[in-house]
Amino acid sequence: MANIMNAKDAVAASLAECYVTIDGNRYNFMQAINLEASIEKTKTEVPILGKTGKGNKASGWKGTGSATFHYNTSIFRELLSKYKESGEDTYFDIMVTNEDKTSSVGRQTVILKDCNMDGGILAKFDADAEYLDEEMEFTFEDWEIPEKFTELAGM
Numbered sequence: 801m802a803n804i805m806n807a808k809d810a811v812a813a814s815l816a817e818c819y820v821t822i823d824g825n826r827y828n829f830m831q832a833i834n835l836e837a838s839i840e841k842t843k844t845e846v847p848i849l850g851k852t853g854k855g856n857k858a859s860g861w862k863g864t865g866s867a868t869f870h871y872n873t874s875i876f877r878e879l880l881s882k883y884k885e886s887g888e889d890t891y892f893d894i895m896v897t898n899e900d901k902t903s904s905v906g907r908q909t910v911i912l913k914d915c916n917m918d919g920g921i922l923a924k925f926d927a928d929a930e931y932l933d934e935e936m937e938f939t940f941e942d943w944e945i946p947e948k949f950t951e952l953a954g955m
Contacts, residue, residue: 803954812900822875822892831872833933835896837865837912837940863940865894865912871932876920891916894940897947905949914941 818829842860879890891914899907918937926932 817897819895831870833868835867909947912940
């Protein structure tokens with residue numbers, strides 16, 4: 801019989817924690833609805849004698865992310881105002897922990913370092929909406945994974 805994943809080992813999407821550290825202040829970012837961060841590798845085409853095609857060599861990476869959160873904090877608008885008034889840009893860290901106690905994989909924590917907003921919403925309303933949310937696009941300069949999921953049995 802083949803090894804298969806147990807349904808209980810799928811990590812529940814909403815069982816996460818998100819903390820944002822800005823200028824030494826750590827915020828429990830409970831208003832987050834979703835967040836996704838990814839890297840894109842930069843590749844250089846390499847000509848190779850004797851081949852009709854070129855090879856590809858990784859030469860760097862770029863980290864980008866997006867988040868949606870409830871429109872009920874001014875923290876990020878304050879960062880935009882600080883930039884407008886002084887020209888001083890603020891970098892911050894985001895820590896995301898996924899843990900579903902039903903799953904046997906345990907928990908994973910990823911820290912995105914030196915995040916920087918691409919921009920943001922200054923004001924918003926929607927007379928037809930049930931609640932207000934906002935999106936933020938950002939870049940990050942580094943990351944670490946201090947806690948990793950446990951491998952599933954059978955992997």
